Amino acid sequence: MSSTKTGIEWTDKTWNPTTGCNKVSPGCTHCYAETLTKRFPKNFPNGFELTLHPERLSQPKHWRKPSLIFVNSMSDLFHEKVPLSFIQEVFSVIKETPWHIYQILTKRHERLLKLANQLEWHENIWLGVSVENQNYVHRIDFLRQVPANVRFLSCEPLLGNLELNLAGIDWVIVGGESGNQFRPLKVEWLANIYQQCQEANIPFFFKQWGGRTPKANGRIFHDQIWDEMPIAFNEHQKKWANFNSFYRKNQQKSPIYS
Numbered sequence: 001m002s003s004t005k006t007g008i009e010w011t012d013k014t015w016n017p018t019t020g021c022n023k024v025s026p027g028c029t030h031c032y033a034e035t036l037t038k039r040f041p042k043n044f045p046n047g048f049e050l051t052l053h054p055e056r057l058s059q060p061k062h063w064r065k066p067s068l069i070f071v072n073s074m075s076d077l078f079h080e081k082v083p084l085s086f087i088q089e090v091f092s093v094i095k096e097t098p099w100h101i102y103q104i105l106t107k108r109h110e111r112l113l114k115l116a117n118q119l120e121w122h123e124n125i126w127l128g129v130s131v132e133n134q135n136y137v138h139r140i141d142f143l144r145q146v147p148a149n150v151r152f153l154s155c156e157p158l159l160g161n162l163e164l165n166l167a168g169i170d171w172v173i174v175g176g177e178s179g180n181q182f183r184p185l186k187v188e189w190l191a192n193i194y195q196q197c198q199e200a201n202i203p204f205f206f207k208q209w210g211g212r213t214p215k216a217n218g219r220i221f222h223d224q225i226w227d228e229m230p231i232a233f234n235e236h237q238k239k240w241a242n243f244n245s246f247y248r249k250n251q252q253k254s255p256i257y258s
Contacts (some may be wrong), residue, residue: 004240030182050075050082054089066099091120097102109142109143140153169248207219
C-alpha cells in the first residue's frame, strides 16, 4: 500500500516496494504492519510473507510535490529475502527523484552495513534503526558506519530506559506502543531520552504516548508538541522551493517525469 496521506506524524507519504516481514526483536511483538495484513487480506494476498512489488517502483516519480517518504512502512528494505539488486533499484528511484526525502528504517543493522558499500548513497536518503530497549543500542554502532546524509533513531515502541551514544546521529524519534496489547511508555524513559537529545543538541520528535489507539493519549510532553526536524530538512526545503519549474523542465527531457 502506498498513500498520499499517512497517520505517521514524521512523514508525508508511505511507499512500499516490498511488503511482509518477520519478527526479530521485542519491538516486533505487536507489529502494526502484520495486524493490517490480517485486517485487510484482500490487499495482502500473501499475508505477511515477504513480497516484492516491482510494479510499485516508479510510484514516487509521479508524486510532484516534494515530500517526506517513509520507505517500507509495511516491511524492512534490508530483510534477508530482499535481493541486493532490488534494493539497488529502490536506490535508483531515489536518485531519480531528488525532490523527495526518503526515510528508510531497519532492524536489520548487520545486513545494512554489509550491503552499504554496494549502494549509491544520495543526499535525499535518511537512514534509521529501531532501538526499543537497551539490548538493541548496538544497532546505533552499525548505523554510524553507513554514509547516509541523515542518520536517525526510532525509539518506538519504547520498551525501557535507554542510555544512548548519540555521536553521529542527526535525529531521534520516540513513541509509545498502540493496540489492544500495548505496553505502556513510562514518562521517565521519555524524559531521559529528551534530556540526552538536549545535551547533544539533536532534534527530538515525540510521536505519541500510545494506548489502545495511536492518538489515545495524545503527544504532549512538557506542555508542548515536539516536532523537531534535522537541519537537513530545512536545507532540502530551500533547495526545492522552486520545484515546479524544475519538474516542468525535466518532464520534457525524460519519460520518468510523465
